[in-house]
Amino acid sequence: MGLKSHAAAAAAALVLGHLLTPPFSIAIDAITNTVASFVTADIGNLSFVSTAMGQPGTLTKRQSDALNAYNDAANNFRSILGQRREQINSNQRLPNLPGQALYLARNNMLSAYKDLTDALASKIGRPNKFEIPPAYFDAELEPLLDEYRKLFDLMQAPSIEAQKSETPFEDVVDLGTTIARAKGLGATDAETAGRISLGLFFAETNGNQNIGNARSNKYKGSFQTGPSEDQNGRRKWAAIRQSIATFDPTLRLRDNKEEARVGKLDHRLNHWTAVRDGLMNAHADIFPRVPAIVKTLPDPIDQMKLFELIQIIPTPTRSALITNNLVNYRVFDPTVMRYLRNNSIFAFGQADRARTSATFREILDAMWLFNPKFERALSKFDEITAR
Numbered sequence: 001m002g003l004k005s006h007a008a009a010a011a012a013a014l015v016l017g018h019l020l021t022p023p024f025s026i027a028i029d030a031i032t033n034t035v036a037s038f039v040t041a042d043i044g045n046l047s048f049v050s051t052a053m054g055q056p057g058t059l060t061k062r063q064s065d066a067l068n069a070y071n072d073a074a075n076n077f078r079s080i081l082g083q084r085r086e087q088i089n090s091n092q093r094l095p096n097l098p099g100q101a102l103y104l105a106r107n108n109m110l111s112a113y114k115d116l117t118d119a120l121a122s123k124i125g126r127p128n129k130f131e132i133p134p135a136y137f138d139a140e141l142e143p144l145l146d147e148y149r150k151l152f153d154l155m156q157a158p159s160i161e162a163q164k165s166e167t168p169f170e171d172v173v174d175l176g177t178t179i180a181r182a183k184g185l186g187a188t189d190a191e192t193a194g195r196i197s198l199g200l201f202f203a204e205t206n207g208n209q210n211i212g213n214a215r216s217n218k219y220k221g222s223f224q225t226g227p228s229e230d231q232n233g234r235r236k237w238a239a240i241r242q243s244i245a246t247f248d249p250t251l252r253l254r255d256n257k258e259e260a261r262v263g264k265l266d267h268r269l270n271h272w273t274a275v276r277d278g279l280m281n282a283h284a285d286i287f288p289r290v291p292a293i294v295k296t297l298p299d300p301i302d303q304m305k306l307f308e309l310i311q312i313i314p315t316p317t318r319s320a321l322i323t324n325n326l327v328n329y330r331v332f333d334p335t336v337m338r339y340l341r342n343n344s345i346f347a348f349g350q351a352d353r354a355r356t357s358a359t360f361r362e363i364l365d366a367m368w369l370f371n372p373k374f375e376r377a378l379s380k381f382d383e384i385t386a387r
Contacts, residue, residue: 063119066120069112070112070113072112073109074112077109081151088155102152106148110137111347111348111353114349115349117136129142132369156211156212159210161269162269163265163271168201168271169201169380173197174194174251176195176197177191178248179287189294196290196300196303198377199300199304200304204223205222205224207377209222210222221274222278223279225274225278230267233277234267236280237280255272258272282311286318296327297327301374301378305364308367308370313339316329317360327359327361329360337358346363
């Protein structure tokens with residue numbers, strides 16, 4: 001879940017978490033004291049947990065500096081995690097954008113570890129359950145990222161007005177598939193569009209419907225859209241809505257029901273309308289290119305990554321799509337590179353952050369933090385199609 005590339009993104013500062021309203025207190029009745037104590041114990045003794053803390057004999061100045069910087073970054077991440085946990089456990093009022101400091105501290109830790117492993121390759125350890133490349137993350141610190149995710153789940157809980165769906169994943173696939181059919185795709189390509197749509201849902205929210213955003217006051221909902229994006233999607237939906245009734249009357253009836261249900265509320269508070277309008281805003285116009293995209297990028301995860309880039313860097317992605325050499329299309333614009341880094345792409349370590357350009361193939365490969373989300377989306381899609 002990362003900030004978008006719109007004008008607000010630059011002001012919002014530097015995805016794994018998205019939106020929230022100004023300061024409020026959060027109840028944590030669902031978290032037991034046992035779990036809270038276990039987490040506190042896990043994150044409270046970083047020097048015991050982290051293998052990078054040990055001093056491996058004589059180090060050069062560069063290696064020593066990198067080790068100290070990493071230890072400081074890891075300790076700072078642990079400290080901010082503990083601070084947020086204490087605030088939530090004691091039902092304190094949280095600061096505005098309470099996830100931003102966590103996000104930056106996590107990124108600083110990953111960056112410092114990459115600098116450390118660049119200076120001292122022996123620090124590259126075992127694989128980790130988050131599928132982060134071992135050169136960027138010490139697997140012994142998995143409990144810290146577990147706590148990070150738990151805190152974001154609490155801080156981004158849906159509002160009390162949110163209207164959930166009992167079939168959130170099926171809704172995304174149905175809407176993506178039907179919109180693609182309305183855009184002229186055949187059955188097979190429309191199914192691919194439905195699968196890509198489900199990937200976007202996981203990329204934006206980890207598959208959680210109606211969530212807020214702990215790093216922005218603008219974006220929220222099942223597709224993490226802003227007010228203008230939602231309005232644009234609603235207008236585009238109105239333009240094709242009648243045609244959909246001719247080949248999918250069941251979906252049209254469901255849409256009528258959800259429109260009546262949401263009424264005058266913000267459409268982003270209803271899972272169905274949030275997904276529908278999000279897809280129509282940014283992705284429906286790209287669906288006709290699905291056959292060519294599949295031919296160029298046969299890997300389903302690459303296809304999902306490309307559509308997620310429509311969220312992050314829409315203009316260069318659209319430009320790349322109309323060329324005959326998508327994967328080798330290179331971006332040079334410093335603003336575009338900044339938007340990528342704001343979304344955890346080329347964001348970690350001095351070497352990555354020093355890049356001044358990248359091809360789309362390099363960008364897709366650098367989107368490794370999205371891989372577990374897209375893998376979950378593929379698994380869920382297979383479950384749905386099997387039924």
